[in-house]
Amino acid sequence: MSGIFGAVSKNNCMEDFFYIGDYHSHLGSAFAGIATCGKKMTRKIHDIRNSQFKSKLHDDFRSLKSKQGIGAISFEEQPIYVKSKFGDFCLVVNGWINNWKELTKELFSKGYSFSEVSEGRVNIPELLSKLIVQKDSMLEGIEYAFSKIKGSASFLILNREGIYAVRDKLGISSLIIGKKNNTWAVVTETSAFPNLGFKIVKYLLPGEVILIGRNGLRQKHKGGKNLKICAFQWIYTGFPTSSYEGINVEIVRERCGQFLAKDDPLQPDLICGVPDSGIAHALGYSMQKRIPYRRPLVKYTPGYGRSYLPSCQHTRELIARMKLIPIKEIINKKRIVLCEDSIVRGTQLKSFTVQKLWDNNAKEVHLRVACPPLMFPCRFNFSTRSINELAARRAIKALERKEPLNVDKYLDEKSSQYKRMVSWIMKDIGATSLKYQRLDNMVKAIGLPKDKLCLYCWSGKL
Numbered sequence: 001m002s003g004i005f006g007a008v009s010k011n012n013c014m015e016d017f018f019y020i021g022d023y024h025s026h027l028g029s030a031f032a033g034i035a036t037c038g039k040k041m042t043r044k045i046h047d048i049r050n051s052q053f054k055s056k057l058h059d060d061f062r063s064l065k066s067k068q069g070i071g072a073i074s075f076e077e078q079p080i081y082v083k084s085k086f087g088d089f090c091l092v093v094n095g096w097i098n099n100w101k102e103l104t105k106e107l108f109s110k111g112y113s114f115s116e117v118s119e120g121r122v123n124i125p126e127l128l129s130k131l132i133v134q135k136d137s138m139l140e141g142i143e144y145a146f147s148k149i150k151g152s153a154s155f156l157i158l159n160r161e162g163i164y165a166v167r168d169k170l171g172i173s174s175l176i177i178g179k180k181n182n183t184w185a186v187v188t189e190t191s192a193f194p195n196l197g198f199k200i201v202k203y204l205l206p207g208e209v210i211l212i213g214r215n216g217l218r219q220k221h222k223g224g225k226n227l228k229i230c231a232f233q234w235i236y237t238g239f240p241t242s243s244y245e246g247i248n249v250e251i252v253r254e255r256c257g258q259f260l261a262k263d264d265p266l267q268p269d270l271i272c273g274v275p276d277s278g279i280a281h282a283l284g285y286s287m288q289k290r291i292p293y294r295r296p297l298v299k300y301t302p303g304y305g306r307s308y309l310p311s312c313q314h315t316r317e318l319i320a321r322m323k324l325i326p327i328k329e330i331i332n333k334k335r336i337v338l339c340e341d342s343i344v345r346g347t348q349l350k351s352f353t354v355q356k357l358w359d360n361n362a363k364e365v366h367l368r369v370a371c372p373p374l375m376f377p378c379r380f381n382f383s384t385r386s387i388n389e390l391a392a393r394r395a396i397k398a399l400e401r402k403e404p405l406n407v408d409k410y411l412d413e414k415s416s417q418y419k420r421m422v423s424w425i426m427k428d429i430g431a432t433s434l435k436y437q438r439l440d441n442m443v444k445a446i447g448l449p450k451d452k453l454c455l456y457c458w459s460g461k462l
């Protein structure tokens, strides 16, 4: 999962550019990088595993004066800086190229080498740039890359003309253009816009290419209708104030909570959400039931960010244990509905959330989950989960005493297998009851037609 962003202006726009980047901080765990284009190209990349975008890049921005720049917050080092036959350019990517091994071999056979290698894998932005430079112009190169890539890659290219904003062919991730006076901005997350005074002017279509120059926008490649946008952005990864395809994240989460409540005969004493992304789901549940939303667990360490992003298990667990502080006076003897966006492994939910409610004398803890059981790892690297660590897969393996080749019967909410799987997870986590959202209700809560969404996490189908 990454966030990419850029700005182009008739004037120095580095202050806006800096804060636009900072508003993507929740999307990355490892690296933050920027490139600007003035008299010369400048590139800065920082490791942000132990600090934040703001503190790492603040001094860089103070020394920069430029009318255009691109950046990324991501799991790998970017932007990549390329000298090519059609001029210097820098490139950032949000996404994943599934056939990177085949493409790498193909490029080796043509005599290409790669320099930005990490743990034996080529850098995805470098691979993409090597595809682009095989053609005679930027646009031909982009179109060629589209034809070769299997997966999802939205990207930004900065050169003397401005920024080429390119949304991936399936539209799995978003790119949105905003405008303020003489400045254009392009973002993954529209959260960057309101406080900086930008208004949304365009959601790029799948496969669309727009050149953002100082004098405005030029469409370089028409977009298609084949949209398969990631549904998980609305459920978990997106920031509440962001919108994708014009649909706000917080509103979708409230609707998810309302759907959960409509199907649920429970009348608890209070409703709460696992901070942060479970909160809006819980608010929706509370609004529907007209039962108070309260905070029996309060998050103290906002600076830690997402707990599932650190690659080291020990660090993940330490963060999870430290960040939620219980309030015994609220929990004591209460029947509690706890809403969560999703269950990935379930281990943190069990040990550091549900258990804290029991330790403080909760009477009942009913777990309600805003999406169906996660059954498949992301095909596009939007999250780090692997198949074996998913709670649903662990349940199936325990019930069947082997890993079945086909899990279709566990996807059907009405099947006995689904019910046994949910019951196993409930017991494993230690909840009084557990209910997941139905897939059709999650789709209704998002509000796009089912065939416009990537639901692979839950269905295993694209």
Ligand code: SF4
Residues within 6 Å of the ligand: 172, 229, 230, 231, 232, 233, 377, 378, 379, 380, 381, 382, 383, 454, 455, 456, 457, 458
């Ligand atoms: S597989 Fe899941 S996380 Fe990945 S793009 Fe599709 S819906 Fe999003």
